Amino acid sequence: IVGNQIDFNYVLLSNSLNFSQQFLSILAKCTSQLIIANQRFDFLKFKSESRVCCINCLVLTDQFYQSNVHLIGNNLLFINYNQFATFEFITNHLKNYTKFHETLPYIQRIKEQSTYIKTQPYLDLFYNDLSVEINKPGTNNDKFREVCKNQGLSVEDGFKKLCQMTVENELFVYYNEINQYLEPYFVLSTSDKFHTFKHLLFHCKRNQKATNQSFANIIELANQKKIKCFNSFLSFYKHNFTNDQNILLLKHYKFLQLKFAQAQVKAISRRFQNNISFYTKSSDACQFQYLYEILKAETNVEDKIKMFYKLNIKQSFFNVSNSEFVQLCFQNNEKEELQKFLYENDQAQLYQLFR
Structure with missing residues (x-):
């Protein structure tokens, strides 16, 4: 079709999804009657609906944004054409050009029996x-x-x-x-439609300008297994997180994969290579310093002990000797509290650290 040089009497499309909206609009201008079918419900837009007859579609006009619902199949049933009231019959005949004339009466019947109902979408x-x-x-x-x-x-x-x-x-x-203007926890807990890498990355980067609480809330949703793709997301965008966000992941994400955590710790701890405060024999000095900085932020002794146990004893995220870290970084009262904690929760480690 070039411009409006070619005019058609009837054109039937068995599935509009195969054609662009622009092509359909041009075709409608060149056709006295355009009949469009769809394998699934869809929206189509035309400036003038008088030439367009649709099945399983809503035709939206530009002027009023109203719809023309063309009820076709049911109208054919009461005149005993039900065996032909499917587009499979028509399209099968259209494949054979010699039988095209046999199809025309049914196309004409569709045109005559179609009804136009104005309604809001x-x-x-x-x-x-x-x-x-x-x-x-x-x-x-x-x-x-x-x-x-x-x-x-x-x-x-x-x-x-x-x-x-x-x-x-x-x-x-x-x-x-x-969703970009709403609280991330609310968005992600309302619908899994936003559990995509694109939306997760947006809300994580957005949080860098706000507090870390929102990111912690996202982690909590992941802990509840409400964000199923979270581990894949972390692996794909591992270089996009801030140091604070990585610490939140290490501290609070229950399903953090060991290899991922160790790789992140190794990468981030390199920034401490010029700020080493401890001489270590059995530990990676940078990772030792990184663990020390994380635990230093814990003001409560009980919280510090629990976090140390989680990060380096239970999970082994850091290449740090437990006994060396306790010896260099724990005060005497903290060592006593650690002994009590291990006696109640992990006596094997108690023997390893304080034998």
Whole structure:
């Protein structure tokens, strides 16, 4: 088709998903009757719907953003054409050009029996208002907030309703960026539609400008196994985390893989090579210093002991000798508390450290 030089009488497409919206719009201008079928429900947009007859589609007009629902199959049943009321019959005949004339009566019947029903795309007023706002000027964020306000909903409640749509739905596609303005824990706990590398990375990088509490909340969701791809995400973006975020992972993520943790510790601890405070014989000096800096932030003796046990005794994230670290970094009262803790929780380690 070049411009509008070629005109067709009837054109039938068995599946519009194979064609672009631009091609369909051009085809509609060159055709007296364009019949479009779909294998799954879809949205199509045309400036003029009079030439377009759709099955299993919503046709959205530019002017009013309303839909034309063309009810075709059911209209054919009552005239005993039910055996031909499927597009499999028509498309099979169209494959054989010699039988094309046999198909024309059924295409004509489809055209005659199709009904046009004007209706709004969404019965829910919230969804309907969102659809109307798409064609209006303004940012997605501002329009979403305005619709929520007009409907008496908080932005969070509106977001929950938006998440009930499928990821292919045009409303979700258009408005889902509202998640960038909401608290990460709320977004990720509301819908797994945002459990993607793209969204996780955004919220993790976003937290660098705020507090680490939000990142800790994301870790908590992962601990509850509500973010299934979290380990893969960590491996893929391991160079994108700040030192504080890596410490939070080491301290609080329950399912941190040993090889990943050891690699992160090895990489990050190199920054301490010019700031070594301890002479060590059995430990990696940089990793020793890194572990010391992490535990130094624990102001409570009990918390310090529990964290040391988690990071270096139970998990072995650091290439650090337990006995050497205790000897150099623990005060006498801390050693006594560590002995009590190990007596109650790990007597084998108690014997190893204090024999």
